Amino acid sequence: MSTNQQPPTTSSPQPKPVQVKLVLLGEAAVGKSSLVLRFVNNEFHENKEPTIGAAFLTQKCRLEDKIIKFEIWDTAGQERFASLAPMYYRNAQAAVVAYDITKQVSCPFLHALSKTPQKHPFKPKHYIALVGNKLDLESERTVPTEEAQAYATEQGLLFTEASAKTGEYVMEVFTEIAKKIPLEQLLASRSRWCRAGSGRVDLNQTAGSGAAAGGCCQ
Amino acid sequence: MDQQYDVIILGTGLTECILSGLLSVEGKKVLQIDRNEYYGSSTASLHLNQLYSKFKGDAAPEALGKDRDYNVDLIPKFAMASGEFVNILYHTDVTRYLEFKQIAGSYVYTNGQISKVPTSTTEAALSPLLSLLEKPRAKAFFEFIQNYDFTNPSTHDGLDLNTATMREVYAKFGLESGTQDFIGHALALELNDEYIDKPARATYEKICLYVNSLAMYGKSPYIYPVYGLGELPQGFARLSAIHGGTYMLNKPVDEVLYENGKFVGIKSEGETVKANLVIGDASYFQDKVKKVGQVVRVICILNHPIPDTGDADSVQIVIPQNQIGRAHDIYIASVSSSHNVTPSGHHIAIVSTLVTNPTTDAESEVAAGLALLGPIVEKFVHVDDLYEPLSSGADDQVFISKSYDATSHFETTCADVKDLYKRITGVELKVEGKVAKLKDEE
Ligand SMILES: Nc1nc2c(ncn2[C@@H]2O[C@H](COP(=O)(O)OP(=O)(O)OP(=O)(O)O)[C@@H](O)[C@H]2O)c(=O)[nH]1
Ligand SMILES: [Mg+2]
Numbered sequence: 001m002s003t004n005q006q007p008p009t010t011s012s013p014q015p016k017p018v019q020v021k022l023v024l025l026g027e028a029a030v031g032k033s034s035l036v037l038r039f040v041n042n043e044f045h046e047n048k049e050p051t052i053g054a055a056f057l058t059q060k061c062r063l064e065d066k067i068i069k070f071e072i073w074d075t076a077g078q079e080r081f082a083s084l085a086p087m088y089y090r091n092a093q094a095a096v097v098a099y100d101i102t103k104q105v106s107c108p109f110l111h112a113l114s115k116t117p118q119k120h121p122f123k124p125k126h127y128i129a130l131v132g133n134k135l136d137l138e139s140e141r142t143v144p145t146e147e148a149q150a151y152a153t154e155q156g157l158l159f160t161e162a163s164a165k166t167g168e169y170v171m172e173v174f175t176e177i178a179k180k181i182p183l184e185q186l187l188a189s190r191s192r193w194c195r196a197g198s199g200r201v202d203l204n205q206t207a208g209s210g211a212a213a214g215g216c217c218q
Numbered sequence: 219m220d221q222q223y224d225v226i227i228l229g230t231g232l233t234e235c236i237l238s239g240l241l242s243v244e245g246k247k248v249l250q251i252d253r254n255e256y257y258g259s260s261t262a263s264l265h266l267n268q269l270y271s272k273f274k275g276d277a278a279p280e281a282l283g284k285d286r287d288y289n290v291d292l293i294p295k296f297a298m299a300s301g302e303f304v305n306i307l308y309h310t311d312v313t314r315y316l317e318f319k320q321i322a323g324s325y326v327y328t329n330g331q332i333s334k335v336p337t338s339t340t341e342a343a344l345s346p347l348l349s350l351l352e353k354p355r356a357k358a359f360f361e362f363i364q365n366y367d368f369t370n371p372s373t374h375d376g377l378d379l380n381t382a383t384m385r386e387v388y389a390k391f392g393l394e395s396g397t398q399d400f401i402g403h404a405l406a407l408e409l410n411d412e413y414i415d416k417p418a419r420a421t422y423e424k425i426c427l428y429v430n431s432l433a434m435y436g437k438s439p440y441i442y443p444v445y446g447l448g449e450l451p452q453g454f455a456r457l458s459a460i461h462g463g464t465y466m467l468n469k470p471v472d473e474v475l476y477e478n479g480k481f482v483g484i485k486s487e488g489e490t491v492k493a494n495l496v497i498g499d500a501s502y503f504q505d506k507v508k509k510v511g512q513v514v515r516v517i518c519i520l521n522h523p524i525p526d527t528g529d530a531d532s533v534q535i536v537i538p539q540n541q542i543g544r545a546h547d548i549y550i551a552s553v554s555s556s557h558n559v560t561p562s563g564h565h566i567a568i569v570s571t572l573v574t575n576p577t578t579d580a581e582s583e584v585a586a587g588l589a590l591l592g593p594i595v596e597k598f599v600h601v602d603d604l605y606e607p608l609s610s611g612a613d614d615q616v617f618i619s620k621s622y623d624a625t626s627h628f629e630t631t632c633a634d635v636k637d638l639y640k641r642i643t644g645v646e647l648k649v650e651g652k653v654a655k656l657k658d659e660e
Contacts, residue, residue, distance in 0.1 A: 081465065
């Protein structure tokens with residue numbers, strides 16, 4: 001069992017965490033929820049039930065002197081038939097596209113990606129990791145590493161093989177993404193956005209209460 | 219594709235998505251299908267190339283900027299800040315997925331020019347909208363409205379708004395026809411003058427909605443989602459998906475199946491899916507709807523703000539019917555890069571009205587509105603038929619939404635949602651406070 005989970009971040013002083021929104025995509029039963037569960041709780045369930053709808057999880061992780069707070073959307077109801085609403089990935093900075101190394105890749109998202117790369121929803125500023133899961137089932141492998149690696153290179157994606165079951169390389173998936181994302185830029189653009197945000201209204205604060213509201217920087 | 223659902227929903231327009239979200243939250247197994255490859259049906263916001271391919275059949279010129287910087291609404295509407303739509307957003311917690319901004323100003327066209335609808339007593343005192351003589355009369359009218367209490371006859375001044383007409387109310391305060399236009403069309407947002415001879419209560423409530431909405435954020439009564447109206451159906455679709463709703467886009471519906479006149483399922487690409495009932499927009503049920511009117515909507519791309527609006531990044535302009543001798547008001551709704559719907563330097567203005575004479579050139583119906591925009595870079599004209607279902611759905615279990623009307627906000631859409639909800643579930647939709655939040659969401 002791997003112990004690559006980060007220790008709770010207790011040492012001070014605490015830098016302000018950078019939020020990174022991440023969506024998980026991929027066919028049913030490839031292990032998306034298991035990858036997140038391993039990353040967030042360091043757990044694995046042998047018979048994890050299929051995700052009904054979508055789940056939202058957060059996990060902080062430390063990268064050098066920074067703290068990154070991943071907001072992870074694990075979805076099913078929309079993504080199962082390649083019908084994910086653009087809203088999911090509009091503000092996402094990263095995506096993990098998972099497949100099962102023991103199943104021939106048939107993910108519609110991957111097909112869409114390969115057929116019309118210019119049309120796929122992620123702009124270059126987003127970071128996509130292709131993850132071959134269930135690495136522990138090496139003996140049943142049907143997708144050769146080289147093939148997936150070549151595909152990822154051609155598409156400009158990060159690539160890892162991992163196992164949610166053993167925990168092998170799961171942490172690396174997320175830290176690799178975190179390393180690639182220009183965090184300074186993210187912080188800067190956030191505050192710029194807030195300054196430009198005149199006229200922004202916060203319904204979460206005010207709806208129902210009738211009070212007027214101002215800025216957006218919580 | 220699971221074979222049995224509680225509810226199948228055809229189309230991903232706002233009405234369908236709100237119902238999908240509400241029903242999924244209640245534990246219904248929902249399958250929502252759309253023939254288009256994008257969310258939103260007729261309430262979608264399109265990228266520039268989607269817009270060009272829909273209306274012109276070709277690609278967008280490069281000079282207009284990046285395709286995805288555009289999110290152009292097909293139907294122009296804003297949300298009233300204290301209206302029922304915002305209550306539904308709050309009730310369902312869909313506010314989590316959306317960012318809203320104010321619309322910077324609301325204008326009305328009178329005597330050949332546009333003027334800002336005052337947002338404060340100071341602005342009202344300076345406004346050219348009312349003559350010096352008219353101002354005290356208008357003030358008395360607004361005080362009457364503000365103090366009116368249906369349960370307290372001493373505030374009624376002899377006028378019971380449940381029975382008195384607006385004509386009687388206007389007469390009591392001696393308001394001029396221009397002031398009546400202002401109150402009825404710029405504040406109550408009545409689409410024509412039919413309201414004048416009806417009981418005043420409905421118009422009274424519309425004036426209150428405007429004034430209360432204005433009081434929320436101050437610049438105008440309207441708020442608008444960043445990235446366009448297409449975010450709204452997506453927000454509710456997301457709610458539905460979180461609660462188990464399944465989505466299939468780009469999926470044709472080949473046949474709706476009935477047994478003894480009752481809905482049993484649909485056929486799509488050789489597969490059959492069954493459900494107890496179906497909800498959908500009129501385009502999926504052409505044989506079960508009637509046409510009740512037409513709206514012409516002209517989407518215009520501008521490279522400047524609308525003249526005489528103080529360079530506002532967003533506005534609504536109402537052109538009351540009487541001011542231009544028409545039978546219906548013309549509306550202009552304009553948004554821009556500050557709402558992330560265009561690249562910077564560009565504005566979208568949608569000019570719309572109910573079609574009065576279907577035989578004339580549709581664009582000429584909104585000529586008075588187009589004339590206010592200044593130079594127009596590109597125009598997309600569409601005439602939308604308005605449909606209503608022929609029956610309630612009680613017999614065939616087919617529940618059809620109304621088309622999106624010519625009003626400038628979502629209040630009538632909410633009324634339709636509530637009506638459909640009642641017909642579908644048999645109970646009143648209560649929009650009070652938040653529904654239970656998922657515990658795994660912050
Ligand atoms: N051997 C092995 N099994 C795994 C691994 N990851 C997930 N599984 C198993 O694969 C099955 C599916 O895992 P999930 O995490 O539910 O897959 P998912 O992609 O979230 O599935 P949906 O939510 O239905 O889309 C479960 O029985 C898991 O226990 C892995 O790394 N190795
Ligand atoms: Mg899952």
